[in-house]
Structures are given as structure tokens and as C-alpha cells.
Amino acid sequence: MPTPDRLPAPSARRIEAVRNFNRFYTRRIGVLSEGLLHSEFTLTESRLLWELAHAESVTASELARRLDLDAGYLSRLLRGFGRRGLVKRTRSKGDGREVLLDLTAAGRRAFASLNARSEEEVGAMLAALPDGQQDHLIHSLSTIERLLDDAKGRAARAPYLLRAHQPGDIGWVVSRHGAIYAQEYRWDLTFEALVARIAADFIDRFEPSREACWIAERDGVNVGCVFLVQWRDEATQQPVEGVAQLRMLLVEPAARGLGIGARLVRECSRFARQAGYRSIRLWTNSVLTAARGIYQKEGYRLVASEPHRSFGQDLVGEIWELTLA
Known part of the structure; x- marks a missing residue:
């Protein structure tokens, strides 16, 4: 019995289906608004806050790698956070050439507020669905994440x-x-x-x-x-x-x-x-x-x-x- 083993080229119909989903989902979660979750932060700023809140004393180059951001653009975002009193900078004790970034107390309060709003909004979205549909949605999201994850090292992360x-x-x-x-x-x-x-x-x-x-x-x-x-x-x-x-x-x-x-x-x-x-x-x-x-x-x-x-x-x-x- 023969076995197909070559990757099919995506059709125009499939490409348009993904683009339609992107337009729907960005509108559904409010990404198109000037401030995410009715806050003063853009989507990128909110993501940067999340990284700083979950990584103590991180360098700008590490943040750029994690977020796949241009170093110049990230530098402008961090300067803006500094002016608003959200980020503090300290020299690394192990390597004086490195500058470590941490959220200030004001930065942590800003993140906590934004995080609470996000949990509340996602909870409301899920609450509108029956229990079985919630499970189906979570499984589908997991599938999307797995399929669109970077190919490098994917085999090691993909048990079967x-x-x-x-x-x-x-x-x-x-x-x-x-x-x-x-x-x-x-x-x-x-x-x-x-x-x-x-x-x-x-x-x-x-x-x-x-x-x-x-x-x-x-x-x-x-x-x-x-x-x-x-x-x-x-x-x-x-x-x-x-x-x-x-x-x-x-x-x-x-x-x-x-x-x-x-x-x-x-x-x-x-x-x-x-x-x-x-x-x-x-x-x-x-x-x-x-x-x-x-x-x-x-x-x-x-x-x-x-x-x-x-x-x-x-x-x-x-x-x-x-x-x-």
C-alpha cells in the first residue's frame, strides 16, 4: 500500500481561511483598540510587561530574542517604560558590561491590573460556552500552537x-x-x-x-x-x-x-x-x-x-x- 509523505502546497482557499481567522480573532480579543483591555498599554507593551514580570533581572538582548523584536524598537519601548517609572536598570554583579532590567513597584502594579483584566475577559469569553465546547476550544488552541510552533527542535517537543x-x-x-x-x-x-x-x-x-x-x-x-x-x-x-x-x-x-x-x-x-x-x-x-x-x-x-x-x-x-x- 502506498504512503503519502510529501508536504502539500497550501491552496489559496486555505491561505484565505487563515487570514479570515486572524482578522476575526484580533477583533475578538480587542487587539485593534488603541489600548489593550481598555488600558494605556499597546499589545506589544503588554507582552513586554508580561516578560518582565515573569523573568527577574533580564537583559534587553534576552528580551529581544524572546519576543523576536527589533533591538531599536525594544530600546524605545524600554525608554518609555523608564520615563513612566515602570522599569529600573542595574549593573550585573557578575559582568559589569551587562545592564539588568526589572519592573519597579509601579510596574508590578500595572502588570497586576492588566493581568486581572485579561483573566476576567477570557473567563467571560469561556463562560459563554458550554463545558464541552470549552474543552474543544482549548484542544483546538493547543493544536494551533503546536502546528505553528517553530520547526527547529519541534520533534523533541512532540511526543507520540x-x-x-x-x-x-x-x-x-x-x-x-x-x-x-x-x-x-x-x-x-x-x-x-x-x-x-x-x-x-x-x-x-x-x-x-x-x-x-x-x-x-x-x-x-x-x-x-x-x-x-x-x-x-x-x-x-x-x-x-x-x-x-x-x-x-x-x-x-x-x-x-x-x-x-x-x-x-x-x-x-x-x-x-x-x-x-x-x-x-x-x-x-x-x-x-x-x-x-x-x-x-x-x-x-x-x-x-x-x-x-x-x-x-x-x-x-x-x-x-x-x-x-
């Missing part, structure tokens, strides 16, 4: 787990295969129908000692899957002794780059060895270069290929095989 399939997973497998392959490769509904038949056969014939499914889950959301089943003779549908088949490997676009695909393939190899299989075979298509790279790294070798017309496209089908020690 592998688990066995449970009710609801098979429907997800079929649905996501159909949607992702249509979006990324323009495959038609006949592919989704094929996946549905394969998934139904897996449930009907499932032998836990010889077959398995792994679902990759991240933050409570399914992000990948793979199946290992007994290879069957095409004509008789009888299992071929000692040969397993890797099927329906899939990784969600948002979860790519974390090594999930390679991990799923390794789990298949581990399980097959323990179950006593001599080899694993899989069927894929030549256009799926990233997936083929995963198979090659695992030790699979190409044993057969044949052009075919399927899923509304001209393709080259391939059979790969891994010999198990």
Missing part, C-alpha cells in the same frame, strides 16, 4: 504513542486514506473503496498472533497507522506460509518529519520476526518516493514492478520484500 486499534480507528483509516490521496495525488474514490475492503478484511480475518495494527496518536489525535497481515494468494485468498504483508501505512501531513513512518515500519518488522515470518512483502507505487525511501532504509528491496491504470491515474505498481533474519 503507538497503540493497537480500537473502535472508530478503522473508519478513520479509510476516511483519511481517501482524503489525503485525493488531495495529494488526485486519486479517485476507487482508491478509498479499495482501502475500505482491505480494512474490512482485516477485521473479519484478524488473527492477533499473526496480524497487527498500530495507530500513532499525538495529543489524543490519530496521526498515523500501519497494518501487518498474512500475505494471501491472489487467486485463492489462502495465507502464504511464512510471508507477511505490510499494508495501509499512512502519516498525517501535520505529523510528518517526526519519524513516525519509519517507526511504524520498524514495528512491523519486529512483530513479524516474533511471529515467525520469514519475510514481509508490500505493494506500493513508484510515485511515492518518500515512502519508498523508508522501505529502503528498513532493508526492503524491489522485486517486481508493473504499469497499471488505477484510481484514475497511470501508475507503476511495485512489490518490495524484506527478508527477515
Whole structure:
């Protein structure tokens, strides 16, 4: 089974959807007003106050790095805070060249007032929603933060787990295969129908000692899957002794780059060895270069290929095989 593994280019519709959300949310939380939360502080000033309140004795360069602000712009903001008596400067005892910044008593009072208003406004916004919708909103915000976080080091901050399939997973497998392959490769509904038949056969014939499914889950959301089943003779549908088949490997676009695909393939190899299989075979298509790279790294070798017309496209089908020690 082929595996999409390249990041799709964003469509104009998706770009506009994000821009619409940005316009809605900035208006909803009052960012467009002259002063945030009906205060004397702009959004940037409020964020700077928050950083100073949560970091004792910090340098201007550290603030610039945390807030991703131009050093000159930050310097003007800090001078303004100084004139208003909100910030004090002291020389570092460890390094006399460093100037450390702290909020004054007036600065801490200003932050406390602003923070209380923010908590009150967010509390009122959440209170307008039923409990279940509040949970859904918080989960959605967490997802946005995770997806839009900087890519550097993201893999180390993005744990996932592998688990066995449970009710609801098979429907997800079929649905996501159909949607992702249509979006990324323009495959038609006949592919989704094929996946549905394969998934139904897996449930009907499932032998836990010889077959398995792994679902990759991240933050409570399914992000990948793979199946290992007994290879069957095409004509008789009888299992071929000692040969397993890797099927329906899939990784969600948002979860790519974390090594999930390679991990799923390794789990298949581990399980097959323990179950006593001599080899694993899989069927894929030549256009799926990233997936083929995963198979090659695992030790699979190409044993057969044949052009075919399927899923509304001209393709080259391939059979790969891994010999198990």
C-alpha cells in the first residue's frame, strides 16, 4: 500500500481561511483598540510587561530574542517604560558590561491590573460556552500552537504513542486514506473503496498472533497507522506460509518529519520476526518516493514492478520484500 509523505502546497482557499481567522480573532480579543483591555498599554507593551514580570533581572538582548523584536524598537519601548517609572536598570554583579532590567513597584502594579483584566475577559469569553465546547476550544488552541510552533527542535517537543486499534480507528483509516490521496495525488474514490475492503478484511480475518495494527496518536489525535497481515494468494485468498504483508501505512501531513513512518515500519518488522515470518512483502507505487525511501532504509528491496491504470491515474505498481533474519 502506498504512503503519502510529501508536504502539500497550501491552496489559496486555505491561505484565505487563515487570514479570515486572524482578522476575526484580533477583533475578538480587542487587539485593534488603541489600548489593550481598555488600558494605556499597546499589545506589544503588554507582552513586554508580561516578560518582565515573569523573568527577574533580564537583559534587553534576552528580551529581544524572546519576543523576536527589533533591538531599536525594544530600546524605545524600554525608554518609555523608564520615563513612566515602570522599569529600573542595574549593573550585573557578575559582568559589569551587562545592564539588568526589572519592573519597579509601579510596574508590578500595572502588570497586576492588566493581568486581572485579561483573566476576567477570557473567563467571560469561556463562560459563554458550554463545558464541552470549552474543552474543544482549548484542544483546538493547543493544536494551533503546536502546528505553528517553530520547526527547529519541534520533534523533541512532540511526543507520540503507538497503540493497537480500537473502535472508530478503522473508519478513520479509510476516511483519511481517501482524503489525503485525493488531495495529494488526485486519486479517485476507487482508491478509498479499495482501502475500505482491505480494512474490512482485516477485521473479519484478524488473527492477533499473526496480524497487527498500530495507530500513532499525538495529543489524543490519530496521526498515523500501519497494518501487518498474512500475505494471501491472489487467486485463492489462502495465507502464504511464512510471508507477511505490510499494508495501509499512512502519516498525517501535520505529523510528518517526526519519524513516525519509519517507526511504524520498524514495528512491523519486529512483530513479524516474533511471529515467525520469514519475510514481509508490500505493494506500493513508484510515485511515492518518500515512502519508498523508508522501505529502503528498513532493508526492503524491489522485486517486481508493473504499469497499471488505477484510481484514475497511470501508475507503476511495485512489490518490495524484506527478508527477515
